[in-house]
Amino acid sequence: MRPVLYRAALSAKTHNPVLRVFYQRLVDAGKPKKVALVACMRKLLTILNAMLRDRAAWQPQGVES
Numbered sequence: 700m701r702p703v704l705y706r707a708a709l710s711a712k713t714h715n716p717v718l719r720v721f722y723q724r725l726v727d728a729g730k731p732k733k734v735a736l737v738a739c740m741r742k743l744l745t746i747l748n749a750m751l752r753d754r755a756a757w758q759p760q761g762v763e764s
Contacts, residue, residue, distance in 0.1 A: 704744060707740075707743055711739060717746075718742065722738075
């Protein structure tokens with residue numbers, strides 16, 4: 700599971716607006732990039748679990764362009 704989440708988070712930090720902002724905020728706060736990426740992995744897993752629980756489609760909210 701970890702390699703799949705790693706690759707998904709690696710792509711999401713570039714292409715997903717929610718995770719891009721989250722990743723950049725952590726890096727700007729002084730976190731090492733690897734730590735920020737692992738935090739994105741955890742956040743992605745949390746988002747996916749909530750989507751399955753609620754049987755909902757992806758709806759990004761609260762993202763400033």
